[in-house]
Amino acid sequence: MKNKKGNILTENIVFILLTLIFISMLFTFITNMSSSTHLIEEATAKELALVISSARPGTEIQMNIDWLLDKKQEAVEDTEVIKIEDNDVIVKLGYNSEYRYGFFSDVNVDSSIQKQTGGTYLLLDIN
Amino acid sequence: MSFYWIIIFVIISVGIVSATILFFGDPYDARGVEARILSDKIVDCLTDGGEFDGQIWASLEEDGNNLQEVCNLNFQDSSYEKNQFYVEIEIDGRKVEYDVGNSGGFKATCDAGTRNYPICYKEKLFVLNGNTHLLIEILTSVRKIEQNVQ
Numbered sequence: 001m002k003n004k005k006g007n008i009l010t011e012n013i014v015f016i017l018l019t020l021i022f023i024s025m026l027f028t029f030i031t032n033m034s035s036s037t038h039l040i041e042e043a044t045a046k047e048l049a050l051v052i053s054s055a056r057p058g059t060e061i062q063m064n065i066d067w068l069l070d071k072k073q074e075a076v077e078d079t080e081v082i083k084i085e086d087n088d089v090i091v092k093l094g095y096n097s098e099y100r101y102g103f104f105s106d107v108n109v110d111s112s113i114q115k116q117t118g119g120t121y122l123l124l125d126i127n
Numbered sequence: 128m129s130f131y132w133i134i135i136f137v138i139i140s141v142g143i144v145s146a147t148i149l150f151f152g153d154p155y156d157a158r159g160v161e162a163r164i165l166s167d168k169i170v171d172c173l174t175d176g177g178e179f180d181g182q183i184w185a186s187l188e189e190d191g192n193n194l195q196e197v198c199n200l201n202f203q204d205s206s207y208e209k210n211q212f213y214v215e216i217e218i219d220g221r222k223v224e225y226d227v228g229n230s231g232g233f234k235a236t237c238d239a240g241t242r243n244y245p246i247c248y249k250e251k252l253f254v255l256n257g258n259t260h261l262l263i264e265i266l267t268s269v270r271k272i273e274q275n276v277q
Contacts, residue, residue: 015132022136026143033151046157054164056171057199087201101157101274102204104165104212106195 040071041099045091048082049103052089052126057107061124065113068093069120082122084109156276158269162248165200165267169214170252172198173263179256187216187223194225202227206274213245213268218261233268245270 051061065081068091072081075095083090085100092098110125173183186197194214195202202212213233214225226233237247247268253260 022140026140029144030147033147036151039151043155046155050157050160050164053161054167086205087203088205100206102206104161104200104202105168106199106201 037071037093038097041091041093044068045089045099045101048089049101052109053103053105055126057127059126063122064119065122066119078120079113084111154275156242158246158271158275162246162267162269166248166250166265169198169216169265174254177255179254179261184218191223191225192227211270215266217264237268242276243272
């Protein structure tokens with residue numbers, strides 16, 4: 001009788017522990033998927049391309065990108081994270097990964113990444 | 128722990144993992160917004176201070192494929208070989224199309240209802256033309272399926 005009670009308790013504890021491990025693994029998986037760098041590269045590139053497409057010549061855009069620099073790999077330089085080439089916005093957070101999306105305005109975009117007192121900023125001069 | 132609990136865990140985990148991959152694996156579809164922005168750009172091109180610009184319209188009526196030069200647009204995209212945009216402008220029953228290399232394929236799929244076809248945006252607006260007003264109807268379509276649809 002005593003052993004049977006001990007076994008039930010042990011079984012329940014093991015079951016609870018395994019369930020907690022299972023739930024934490026699932027939670028970790030979901031969190032990693034939602035914050036994957038590829039998603040962030042894609043969303044950022046598309047949002048910037050749409051902003052540039054809708055902007056009129058003479059527009060200057062200043063955007064704090066500290067949150068983006070926190071996500072990049074160390075092998076990627078700060079100045080490489082966002083680039084404008086021809087009509088493409090290129091966002092690069094990993095050494096072997098980048099995402100590019102085109103904008104359709106016929107404008108020249110001067111882009112630079114500068115460290116200022118409030119953080120690191122992306123400066124876009126659309127002309 | 129019984130065998131049935133293990134099966135339940137497996138079923139739940141497969142379900143959650145599949146749903147997560149399906150949800151986060153799908154690209155963001157920016158084409159609807161892009162088509163709307165393109166339409167706004169064309170409205171800006173055709174109007175000057177809220178008034179209809181007849182000279183711009185005349186240039187487009189000569190050849191609709193002049194749209195890029197006339198309205199300061201650049202549809203070249205390094206990710207694609209073919210053009211990914213279609214524009215149709217109708218004013219007073221007169222129609223102009225920008226359809227370089229597409230042979231009308233975009234417009235035919237506007238109401239297809241699935242994301243595997245170009246996304247279309249239609250806009251109608253009145254603009255002043257001297258003492259009268261004109262109805263402008265603009266249809267813009269963006270393809271870019273490879274970057275916006277899984």
